[in-house]
Amino acid sequence: METDVAKRLLAVKAQLPAGVKLIAISKFHPDEYIMDAYREGQRVFGESHEQELARKADTLPTDIEWHFIGHLQTNKVKYIAPYIAMIESVDSLRLLREIDKQAARCGRIIKVLLELHIAEEATKYGLTPADCHELLASGEWRQMTHVQICGLMMMASNTDDQAQIAREFDEGSRCFVQFKSEFFADAPSFCECSWGMSHDYPIAVAHGSTMVRVGTAIFGPRVY
Numbered sequence: 001m002e003t004d005v006a007k008r009l010l011a012v013k014a015q016l017p018a019g020v021k022l023i024a025i026s027k028f029h030p031d032e033y034i035m036d037a038y039r040e041g042q043r044v045f046g047e048s049h050e051q052e053l054a055r056k057a058d059t060l061p062t063d064i065e066w067h068f069i070g071h072l073q074t075n076k077v078k079y080i081a082p083y084i085a086m087i088e089s090v091d092s093l094r095l096l097r098e099i100d101k102q103a104a105r106c107g108r109i110i111k112v113l114l115e116l117h118i119a120e121e122a123t124k125y126g127l128t129p130a131d132c133h134e135l136l137a138s139g140e141w142r143q144m145t146h147v148q149i150c151g152l153m154m155m156a157s158n159t160d161d162q163a164q165i166a167r168e169f170d171e172g173s174r175c176f177v178q179f180k181s182e183f184f185a186d187a188p189s190f191c192e193c194s195w196g197m198s199h200d201y202p203i204a205v206a207h208g209s210t211m212v213r214v215g216t217a218i219f220g221p222r223v224y
């Protein structure tokens, strides 16, 4: 029987152009919801708390690819390094160094995205375009053999102003194009723009997104 989660997952997927990946954001949602989506073929899920993720990764099927999307403290990296598929929320060189170190310990290469801060809200984490440019220009990441920088992640402002949201995604896309040509011209793996959540993913896919992070529109409201 098709559950509500399954129906909503399929409805979201039907709206995504080919080539745009769906990360189902399952934070605060129970395992049974994740399994509803899993049975429809969804394999990539995103979580934002290290302990909740650890518990789910331990219990749920091992072919799930987990993305970390929340603010990650440096001292927590070691707990997720053995299995995390991608860390989308890298917002400092210090964090990037720690991921490289812990990935090396596990004999893995961890994919990461650099998190851009473009939205107006002062509370959001992430690197300004200038700070992100500086991190890349420092070149230290080129010596890191256990991280692979695959692109950028951003959240647009939480507003009903669709034109503003579109402008912010466009600014993210300009950063992506600039960083790609300046630092990753010979790296096809630098190819992801993780933009778009439940309320703005249709705008995001029209403005450069290759990866959307959708929670509420699939799983319903979160119960904190």
Ligand SMILES: *Cc1c(COP(=O)(O)O)cnc(C)c1O
Residues within 6 Å of the ligand: 025, 027, 048, 069, 070, 155, 196, 197, 198, 199, 213, 214, 215, 216, 217
């Ligand atoms: C929670 C979260 C999402 C999903 O938000 P929804 O509005 O539930 O789709 C996407 N990205 C990040 C970084 C998040 O923390």
